[in-house]
Amino acid sequence: MNFSSKLLEQAVAEFGRLPGVGQKTALRLVLHLLKQPQADVERFTTALDRLKREIRYCVTCYNISDNAICEICASHKRDKGLVCVVEDTRDVMAIENTNQYHGVYHVLGGLISPMDGVGPSDLQIDSLIRRIEAGGVQEVILALSATMEGDTTIFYLYKKLKDFGVQISTIARGIAFGGELEYVDEVTLGRSIATRVPYERNIA
Numbered sequence: 001m002n003f004s005s006k007l008l009e010q011a012v013a014e015f016g017r018l019p020g021v022g023q024k025t026a027l028r029l030v031l032h033l034l035k036q037p038q039a040d041v042e043r044f045t046t047a048l049d050r051l052k053r054e055i056r057y058c059v060t061c062y063n064i065s066d067n068a069i070c071e072i073c074a075s076h077k078r079d080k081g082l083v084c085v086v087e088d089t090r091d092v093m094a095i096e097n098t099n100q101y102h103g104v105y106h107v108l109g110g111l112i113s114p115m116d117g118v119g120p121s122d123l124q125i126d127s128l129i130r131r132i133e134a135g136g137v138q139e140v141i142l143a144l145s146a147t148m149e150g151d152t153t154i155f156y157l158y159k160k161l162k163d164f165g166v167q168i169s170t171i172a173r174g175i176a177f178g179g180e181l182e183y184v185d186e187v188t189l190g191r192s193i194a195t196r197v198p199y200e201r202n203i204a
């Protein structure tokens with residue numbers, strides 16, 4: 001693309017770095033922003049700037065939070081003995097949308113993926129183990145996607161957690177849905193959590 005302005009080119013290049021945004025879309029978005037009132041554009045950039053500077057991760061579950069302890073962990077209505085392990089905050093949002101889960105979460109921040117250079121130490125796995133060692137957890141639900149990375153991570157976590165005397169369950173995967181939790185409809189996701197099965201049964 002030949003740009004008439006360096007500023008325009010830079011802005012398009014930044015938008016083009018976003019996932020799923022090609023050069024044409026980036027240009028369309030930038031030209032749209034350029035037409036907006038100054039105050040609107042400033043609100044947009046301030047939101048992004050504050051997001052990156054001020055966002056925090058819950059010290060207990062590592063979900064994205066505005067406070068040191070997220071609203072879910074802080075709630076007295078949640079069962080702290082039931083911990084649902086998920087890949088990222090999108091899964092927390094998907095499960096919360098079912099309105100059927102009353103436990104708490106542990107957000108790994110990714111899945112084990114040797115191909116991408118992601119190992120256990122890159123994820124919130126040690127913190128999960130410490131959380132279980134601290135006591136009070138009766139059951140851990142491994143709600144990870146039905147992918148090779150999801151399976152690898154589940155097996156790794158099972159090996160790490162099996163001797164702590166907690167129930168380890170997985171949700172029904174791969175039949176009603178074939179991908180990431182965020183794309184599963186709420187009824188199916190709610191049902192699969194309610195009908196979770198002990199992990200040992202799966203590997204027998």
Ligand SMILES: [Zn+2]
Nearest residue numbers: 058061070073
């Ligand atoms: Zn939390």
